[in-house]
Amino acid sequence: MDVAVGIVAQRNNERAQALAATLVDTIEREGARVVVDELTGEAVDATAVPVAAMAGRDLVVSIGGDGTLLFVAREVGPTPILGVNLGEVGFLNAVAPDDALAVVTDLVADLEETGTVEGRELARxxxxxxxxxxxxxxxxxxxxxxxxxxxxxxxxxxxxxxxxxxxxxxxxxxxxxxxxxxxxxxxxxxxxxxxxxxxxxxxxxxxxxxxxxxxxxxxxxxxxxxxxxxxxxxxxxxxxxxxxxxxxxxxxxxxxADDAVTLVGPQANFLDGLDKLE
CATH class of the missing domain: 2.60.200.30 (Probable inorganic polyphosphate/atp-NAD kinase; domain 2)
Known part of the structure; x- marks a missing residue:
């Protein structure tokens, strides 16, 4: 399967942009097609598109806090989303930055082999x-x-x-x-x-x-x-x-709403996350 991936990095976050650049290089070496959001495209050597244009891709990676993922979900609807957590609590973003490369690579491999990835639907x-x-x-x-x-x-x-x-x-x-x-x-x-x-x-x-x-x-x-x-x-x-x-x-x-949001990859531990609430 020809896998299409979108990557959205938190605005004005150099750490998120650096991770996005690493993911682009790795995913492209795996043979997948990758685009990034327009702001990230100003800092990363990759094809840039509006986030809404990522709707319908096989996977969208959101790098940032829960606010970034909420924004991505509004734009791409039911398209599978993986959240990489650069925030504090991370109820929606379960993947640590150090684990992002391995998790995304595994998801792309699953998509290439089966055409689907397992996820959890969140009601809207x-x-x-x-x-x-x-x-x-x-x-x-x-x-x-x-x-x-x-x-x-x-x-x-x-x-x-x-x-x-x-x-x-x-x-x-x-x-x-x-x-x-x-x-x-x-x-x-x-x-x-x-x-x-x-x-x-x-x-x-x-x-x-x-x-x-x-x-x-x-x-x-x-x-x-x-x-x-x-x-x-x-x-x-x-x-x-x-x-x-x-x-x-x-x-x-x-x-x-008719369409739920689909989160893929490892899921956050809800009870552990409660300890981080102020």
């Missing part, structure tokens, strides 16, 4: 408008609905419904719906529970609600709607980056 969330037609880019961590600005003083009244039944309605800084992957991110900082990566659930967490309910764990196929009112402007935000301006009263539907 899709936020869509109920009153108006819009859809945010899928979220690997969480979808947040909040008032005119994030944080205290920017709240709104937000009603939470699960399968058509009201769970809570309160003035709050916001409400977030998180995947198991996102349980260690914004959800945790807002008092939500940790969720083991193998659990097939979603978490609904209010943010500084005046009449708060405990965070709610629901089945992933639950019908979740968040209705925001009591403010002139509100926002729905996917993974802290993609946002949709709302004109309250407005209802947002949150469900599983």
């Amino acid at each position: 969330l899709q936020a869509t408008g109920v009153d108006t037609e819009w859809t945010l880019e899928p979220a690997l961590n969480e979808v947040v609905v909040h008032g005119p600005r994030r944080g205290h003083g920017g709240g709104a009244t937000i009603e939470i419904r699960v399968d058509g039944q009201q769970y809570a309605e309160s003035h709050a800084d916001g409400v977030l719906v998180a995947t198991p992957t996102g349980s260690t991110a914004y959800n945790l900082s807002e008092g939500g529970p940790l969720v083991h990566p193998s659990a097939d659930v979603l978490v609904v967490t209010q943010m500084a609600a005046t009449e708060s309910m405990p965070p709610l764990v629901v089945e992933p196929d639950s019908e979740l709607t968040l209705t925001v009112s009591g403010t002139d402007t509100a926002y729905a935000i996917s993974d802290g980056r993609n946002r949709q301006r709302l004109e309250p009263p407005a209802t947002v539907s949150i469900s599983l």
Whole structure:
């Protein structure tokens, strides 16, 4: 099989760029076709393309922290991703830099021999408008609905419904719906529970609600709607980056996205990673 690999290095990180250069040389000697992201291409002698153009390749290697992998996942969707960890915690990036060369070489060899690599699928969330037609880019961590600005003083009244039944309605800084992957991110900082990566659930967490309910764990196929009112402007935000301006009263539907993210190679030890959380 003619194997095609993409490599994305953390922006402005010389260590990531040096590792990318080493991987390019090694993979090309193995006979695979390699491209790097455009910024890395300014420092590495390799064909450079936009990260989105790596969608559909056999493997994409993300070198950096979890933030870099989140960015790669947004751009390449279900394309298999290997995370090399240059960050602190590394819930998504299981491979140490010293091991990257051997792991990537083994994956390329598997692809050449069988055409596939084993991986773990991570669910993503899709936020869509109920009153108006819009859809945010899928979220690997969480979808947040909040008032005119994030944080205290920017709240709104937000009603939470699960399968058509009201769970809570309160003035709050916001409400977030998180995947198991996102349980260690914004959800945790807002008092939500940790969720083991193998659990097939979603978490609904209010943010500084005046009449708060405990965070709610629901089945992933639950019908979740968040209705925001009591403010002139509100926002729905996917993974802290993609946002949709709302004109309250407005209802947002949150469900599983069609395509999951596929992580390949060694998997991170979730419980060990918890020790690194601040």
